[in-house]
Amino acid sequence: MKIIRSPAAMIAWSEALRREGVTIGFVPTMGALHEGHRSLIREARLQCDALVVSIFVNPTQFGPHEDLAKYPRPISHDRTICRKEGVDVCFEPTAEAMYPAGFQTTVTVPAVAHRWEGEVRPHHFAGVATVVTKLFGMVRPHRALFGQKDFQQSVLVQRLVKDLNLGVDIVVRPTVREQDGLAMSSRNMYLSPDERGRAVTLYKSLQAGAKVIRTGGTDAKTVRSAMAQVIKGEPTLMIDYLAVCDPTTLEPLSTVRPKTLLLGAVRIGTVRLIDNLVVFAKQGQRNY
Numbered sequence: 001m002k003i004i005r006s007p008a009a010m011i012a013w014s015e016a017l018r019r020e021g022v023t024i025g026f027v028p029t030m031g032a033l034h035e036g037h038r039s040l041i042r043e044a045r046l047q048c049d050a051l052v053v054s055i056f057v058n059p060t061q062f063g064p065h066e067d068l069a070k071y072p073r074p075i076s077h078d079r080t081i082c083r084k085e086g087v088d089v090c091f092e093p094t095a096e097a098m099y100p101a102g103f104q105t106t107v108t109v110p111a112v113a114h115r116w117e118g119e120v121r122p123h124h125f126a127g128v129a130t131v132v133t134k135l136f137g138m139v140r141p142h143r144a145l146f147g148q149k150d151f152q153q154s155v156l157v158q159r160l161v162k163d164l165n166l167g168v169d170i171v172v173r174p175t176v177r178e179q180d181g182l183a184m185s186s187r188n189m190y191l192s193p194d195e196r197g198r199a200v201t202l203y204k205s206l207q208a209g210a211k212v213i214r215t216g217g218t219d220a221k222t223v224r225s226a227m228a229q230v231i232k233g234e235p236t237l238m239i240d241y242l243a244v245c246d247p248t249t250l251e252p253l254s255t256v257r258p259k260t261l262l263l264g265a266v267r268i269g270t271v272r273l274i275d276n277l278v279v280f281a282k283q284g285q286r287n288y
Contacts, residue, residue: 001082002089007098007138010091014052014140022049026141026168028132031055032072032186033081036176040145041085043173052139053082054091056098060106061127072186091139098134106130110163112250113156116263117274120240128153129160136166143169147176149183151263151276152250175275177203183275190271198234199273202266205230206277209244209262213279220244220253223262231266240265240272247278256281 004010014024025048027040037053044051055078062068075092082090106126109118113125136144146154154172161168176184181203182196191199209227217223227242245252247261258281265274 001079001087003079004089004091005093005097007093010052010089010093010138011140013089014138017050018140023143024048024139024141025051026054026135026139026144027051028054028056028135028144028146029078030057030071030186031078032074032189033078034176034184034186034188036147036149036184038081038085039176040147040173041082041087043171044143044145045086047171048143050088051086052089052091052141053087054093054135054139056091056093056131056135058098058127058131059095060099060130061124063121063123066121067187067190072189091135093138098131107133107160107164109156110159112152112159115245115250115252116241116243117152117265120265125153125156129156132157132160133164133166136161136168141168143171145171145173147174148172148278149175149185149275151247151261155248155250181207183273185273187271187273192269195236195268195271198236199268199271201231201234201237202264202273202275205242206262206264206275209242210277210279213256213260213281218256218281220256220260223256223260227262227264231264236268238267240267 025044027044029037057071059068079090107129109125109129118125158170161170180200182200205227208230209223212223212226223244224242231237231239243252243263245261247259260279262277
C-alpha cells in the first residue's frame, strides 16, 4: 500500500492509472476507521480496479466550539485496516496542503444543506462541500462510496456532483450498526460505558417512528411525537432535532409518503450522535 501526502503526487498517480483504463474507487474518511468504513472499503474493492482511502480531519467542517482538536487520529490503526482490506493508496494530506496560504475559494451549499445539520452546525456543510470537491479533484475517482448514516451529507454530495458535473459515480451504502442497533461512528469512542448503553435510545426512537408508519400511520406529527416520546424517556439525552422528511429534498413532511426519511440528532454528555431510517409505508420493504 502506498502512502501519499502530496496532492500533486495523488493527481499524478490517479492520472497514470486512468490513462491505462483502470477504474479508481474512493472512500473519503476522517480516519478512526471502524466496521462501517470497512464495509465501504470492501464494497469499493469489489466494484473498482484500484482503491484510494483518504484520511483527513477536515478543519473547515468544524465549528469554533466543536471537537476538532480532540477528534481521534489513530493513524497506525487506520493504516493497518487499509492494508488488510487491500487498499492501494492511503491519501493523507496535511491541512496546509489542502488549504495553502492564500486559499480563498469555497463551495456554496445547495438548499438540501440548509436544514437539520445545516441549522445546528452552520459552517459544517460548506466545509464538507469544499473538501469533497477538492478531494475529487486530487483523487480523480470514477466512483466514491459514502455511508447512509450521514444521510444529509450523501444527498449534498450527490447534488454537488450533479450540479458541478464532477463526473463521479456516488454510491451510498446502508448504515452499519452495533449488535444493539447503535450506528457505528468514530465519535462513539467518546461515550462512557453508561452513555454507551443509553446512546442506542436514538435508534429506538427512529424505530418507534418507523413502526407508526408501517402500521398505517400517515400523520408526520404523530410519527415525530412517537420518536420524541422515546427520547424523553431517557433524560440524559437532549434532542437537537427529530424530523420526518422527504428523502430527496429533505423538506419536512406533514403526511408520510411511500418512502419517508426519519432523521434524528441528540446530545448525550459531550457527545453528539446522528442517525436516520428510510421507511417504506408498504410492509415487506426493507428499512435500513
